[in-house]
Amino acid sequence: LQWMRARWTSDPCYAFFGVDGTECSFLIYLSEVEWFCPPLPWRNRTGAVPSPPPPPPPQAAFRRDLARLLELIGTGKESLSFMKKRIRHLAQQWLRAARRLEQKLAGRQRDQKHILIHIGFLTEESGDVFSPRVLKGGPLGEMVQWADILAALFMLGHSLRVTVSLKELQSHLGVPPGRGNCPLTSPLPFDLIYTDYHGLQQMKQHMGLSFKKYRCRVRVIDTFGTEPAYNHEEYATLRGYRTNWGYWNLQPTQFMTMFPHTPDNSFMGFVSEELNQTEKQLIKANKVSSMAVVYGKEASIWKGKEKFLAILNKYMEIHGTVYYETQRPPEVPAFVKNHGLLPQHEFQQLLRKAKLFIGFGFPYEGPAPLEAIANGCVFLQARFNPPHSSLNHEFFRGKPTSREASVSSQHPYAEDFIGKPHVWTVDYNNSEEFEAAIKTIMRTQVDPYLPYEYTCEGMLERIHAYIQHQDFCTTSSLPPSPKTKTPAMQSPPSPLALAPNSTHLVWSPSAGGAPRAWPPVASLQVWLSEPQHTCTETCRRRGLVCEPTFFSFLNKEEVFLQLSIACDSTEYEMNHLYPAVAEHVRECYLQKEPLLFSCAGYNPKYRRLCPCRDFRPGQVALCRDCL
Template identity: 80%
Template sequence: VRDGTSSQCEVPRDPRYPDCASKVDWMRARWTSDPCYAFYGVDGSDCSFLIYLSEVEWFCPPLAWRNYSTTPAALKSSAKRQAAFRTDLGALLDQVGTGKESLSFMKRRIRRLAAQWATAAQRLDLKLRRRWREQKKILVHVGFLTEESGDVFSPKVLKGGPLGEMVQWADILTALYVLGHNLKISVSVKELQGFLGVPPGRGSCPLTGPLPFDLIYTDYHGLQQMKQHMGLSLKKHKCHIRVIDTFGTEPAYNHEEYATLHGYRTNWGYWNLNTRQYMTMFPHTPDNSFMGFVSEELNQTEKHNIQQNKVKNMAVVYGKEASMWKGKEKFLEILHRYMEVHGTVYYETQRPPEVPAFVKNHGLLPQQDLQQLLRKAKLFIGFGFPYEGPAPLEAIANGCIFLQPKFRPPHSSLNHEFFRGKPTSREVSSQHPYAEQYIGRPHVMTVDYNNSAEFETAVHEIMRMK
């Protein structure tokens, strides 16, 4: 062993380190269970165990005969750098990478909104009067896009699946980049390990050095992967993590002991974070933080052109997968009496049988073309799913009225399969409660679709609106 004789390596009895002896016993029996111990110099001797447990982990006291006078370069604090706004997104697009349809979707969104991001950056720079801001080192690990989590979203991008999460992640990446932070992006466990300095092995040991980031943005999949590969370091660095969590996490589900004792334990949750570290798509609750996404801004000329070109009896259905149209014939028939109904439903060769013959189906449209369709339409109508996505706000921004179903009773993890297992008991009163509560009439109308008279009255009212 590096230095040290057996007499210098007796297990110390120090009340400040009560777990030292039991940890040495554990190492004697199990040090070969993970190659990471050998990576840190453990060789089966008590000296190597004590060096490891005092210098890599923190269960034993520092050894008097070890030389601690030199400070490793990694521990020297680096000088703070100023964050400068960026308006050219080329380097970000290169960083996002290729090889997944989901990444291509995110890059298309970043490109499409590039000019608006540049304008927003210049505006904020003036508002802040060019004040000094610290450049943060930030890792963004998009766990749900990793192969290890199943990457369920990439195959759905071209088949009409919900894209709300990808919209939000594209906007988070762009916002952090435009604000001038030092950004690293990871969409695989291998990249995550490399960025964090994970030692080779099975994840039992801490990181090889200090955490190289001020902040880590991830999701529940990424959090699970970090737990698997960071060992004790995750607990040590928890406060640096921000979890992008669409529907939110309530305190009862976050507190491990409470969740276990009171039946709130789910596949997610129970991480014992500060609940403000969970960041949601919409501001559901003061328990969590609100991250959001961006909605396009139209200038006065665009707004005027949209109003001039609106087709008064044109409706677009919010639902790109054929399965979303099942059982919706009754109220679609009512809508068809008054309006021309358009769909953007994915199909390969044959028109989906779930889509009625009177619907003009454009197939799955690129985002730019969908925007043009929304700019012509008067009505954007939801079927109840997907919940709380960005599309209704984009439709409203393009001058549409959003018509959506009221849920009686409200949907929640207690009565609805989609929410089952999610770390919240929040009751969702409509497809988009935020639009219902904070935007409301005349831009948003929420009605009971099971009540034909109420639905038809709403359509009448929409037809009369200027």
């Protein structure tokens, strides 16, 4: 009440809800619009009468064309035109993929979700630096991904609203007039909201208390990922992980990345065009073994690369697609055939002829290398030694991810998940190694290759699974993590058991009814990391994926005993590396804050308890029984 008395005129939204400076209006507002005060007994309580149960939600049906989506996206920005052009170009692939997934799901019931897609980085309020650069060689990766997200959600049969303006966002959310201090005027009409960091900030600014209430419905499209240490506001502030982008206290899997580089987040991805067998044969027949295309539309990427280009020029005709307006960029050597910025279909034709697609270290983790590999090119890239991260490289500094030891090349996904013969990662500082790689690549025959997870069907499958199974709004059935530890506390018995003839744990067949978890607990394996390894690396070395959802099951003292780890003491603390053991001093640590469960991070002092799972072939985001 004191706050209202002093500040009720600070935002017009209070007057909108009937606050007029009287004590009575304060009490009504605080008890009916916000929820700080109990309901007033003398007020008309018709709102408290139980309403009839809502009708069952309509079922989602796979769509048969994309025309309505193109209308929903709207007009007025080059970025939107680019996205619509991409959706049109891939329309037949989306339709075929939807039919295949529909057959795979065999009539399974799917509730239709009401989904708001707010692309915050394209709003004028966030500066929209992307739209003006679409035709000038600017980065297109984010727009590629958003176009594919829109297409996938639409094809899955959900009801969509698309906004790229703050005014539209406010209207769709039901934001009252004012400065954003009041809750929404009515319950949020959307089951899910897909946005980005800019949109998240805009929503927080304008939704008042409602943001906290509804943030569990948000999915954040986040190219490079957000690690738990950066996401937890208090921990990030105390431990020096605070950046301009993190500290949202969301569930880390609410962040959705472009590549599966951190299992702490959900892998959203994008799609590359899939070729049929006839197209693949045609491409192989028309390949020019002495033709290379350089990855880099901006002239700055070419600066200082004369040495590599000179070696490459001894063996191959080099093509570039560097944007320029009138004069050829001086950074591009005269022996390079520069086509200027090409429309997507012309760029694709270039890739279909070329043998080699070569990267010079930047941009990181874009879609182009996957497109090149899908069109039968070999991708050659530099190995980074030491690996790039937020600790040693300006590009990652300030991003809510350390990427410790994981950015070992320009495109870690291509290096780790595809590899030779399609991807060669070499030391560009070693001229002999670089030259030898070029010679070998020229002699190597490769087929066009596209990982399943980057096909339209793969993306539809993944998003379908997320929508069906990811629920951050209902209370989890997973075991809670104790906040404190007292001598009297007894953990429930561990549901894990040693795998036969092994040193890792699995879900025990005698554990009784398995909890309703997703992924299913049958896919869980618990491994102890080496001191220098993250859980991501620990699981990958065993052909598995780290699954942060499962940390709750191994955050128990008994698990140390089951793995024959002697603990002289066990502490519950807030640390993104826990649960872990410091073997040299026989100290064991359990996680006090579930939001900090993290596959990322290591410290030579600790061996970490790591929850791993299997995955579907070509679909790392989903376990074998996750669909």
